[in-house]
Amino acid sequence: MTSLKTPWYRQIAAVIPKQITLKSIGTTLFISLFFGAYFYLLKTPAYPTTVMPFTLLDRVIGFQPLALPMYLSLWVYVSLPPALLATRRELYGYGLAMAGTCLVGLIVFYFWPTAVPAAHIDWAQYPDVNFLKNMDASGNACPSLHVATAVFSGFWLHHLLRRFYAPLWILIVNSTWCIGIVYSTIATRQHVAIDVMAGLVLGGVGAYLSWRNRLDASAIGDVRHASI
Template identity: 55%
Template sequence: MMEPSPAPSWRRQIAARVAVLWPLKALGTMGFMLLFFWAYFAVLRNPLTPPVVMPVTWLDRWIGFSPAALPAYLSLWVYVSLAPALLGSLRALLLFGLWIAWLCVFCLAIFWIFPTSTPPAAIDWAAYPQFAFIKGLDAASNAFPSLHVATAVFSAFWLDRLFARLAAPRLLQWLNVLQCSVIIWSTIATRQHVVLDAVGGLAVGIVFAVLSLRRARGDY
C-alpha cells in the first residue's frame, strides 16, 4: 500500500498560487485601482454638501505627527495586492474583487452624502517635501471612514485566512497583523486622518471582511 505523498510546503503552495491566473491578477488589480481613483476624485470634487471637519481627540495628540510614517502609509498599495495574488481560483478572485469593490462603493457613498475633512494641521509642509505627493493626491477630504484603514483591515483578514489555509508559519500571520497595524497608525501619524476616521475604517473593514469570508465558504 502506497503512502500518500506529503502536502507541498507552504512556500511551494504560495509560488503555485501566485502563478495561477497571474495576468488577470496583475491587470485586474491595476484596472481596479485606476477605476477606484477615478471614482474617488469624482466624489472628492463633487460633494453633496460642504465637508464637516472631523474632531481631534486626545489620542490624536498623543500619537503625534511622524514623517517616518510615510513609507508605511504608501505601503498600502502593495499590501492590498497580496491577498488577490495568493488566491487559487477564478471564483475566489472574483468574489474578493466584488466584496472589496462593494466596500469602496460603500465608503464613497458616505463621502458623497456626508463629506468630511481632517482639520488643518499646525505643520509647515514645506519642511517635508516628501509629503507633497500624498497631499496633492490623497486630499484631506473624504476623511470618515478612512478607506485606507478599511481596505487594509479587509486585506489583513483575507491574508490571515490564506496563511492558515497554507499552513504558513505563525510568524507570517503576526507580521500580517503588524503590517496592518502600522498602516492604521500611519494614517494618523501622517495627518491624513484623525483617530475617529481610523475607527470608522476599522469597523467597515471588519464587517466587509467577515461577510466576504463567510460567503467564500472556504473556497480561497
C-alpha cells in the same frame, strides 16, 4: 495530505502564477476605477463638508513623517490577497467583496463629505509628505478607506496564509504590517482617530461578511458534491 507535505512557501509560489493575467489586469483596473471615483468625489462634494474633530488619541500620536513609507505600502499590501487566490471564482468573489466595501465608503463620502482638520504644520519642511498632501487633499476622511482596505486585506491574508499552513511568524508579520498601515494614517495626519475607527468597522464587517459567504458557498458545494 499534499498541503501538509508541501512547504507553505512552495504552495504560495505555485499559486501566484495561476490566473496571473486576470490578477494583473483586475488589480490595475480596480485601483484605477477606485481612484477615479475617489478623486471625483474629493474635488466635487455634493454637500457642505464636515471637518472631523481631533481627539485625545490624535494628540497622543504626534506627526511622524517617517510613517509615510508604511502609509504608501498599502498599495503593495492590498495586492497580496488576490495574488494568493487560485481560481477565477475566488478572484471574482474577492473583487466583488472588496468593491462592495469601497462602494459603501464612497457612498458615505457623497452624502456626508468630511475633511481632516488643519494640523498647523509647515508641510514645506517635509517635501515627501507635502507631495502626498497635494495629491490627496484633506477630504473623503470618514470612514478612512485606507484603513478599511488594509483591514479587509489583512483579514483575508490571515486566512489565506493559514490555508497554506504558514508559520506563526508570517501571521505576525501580516498583523504587524496591517497595524502599521492603520497607525500611519494618523501619524501622517491623513486621518484622525474617528476616521480610523470608522474604517476599522467598515473593513472588518466587509471582510467578515465576505469570508462567511465564501464558507457558506463552499459548504453548499460540498453538500451537492456529496449528494451526487
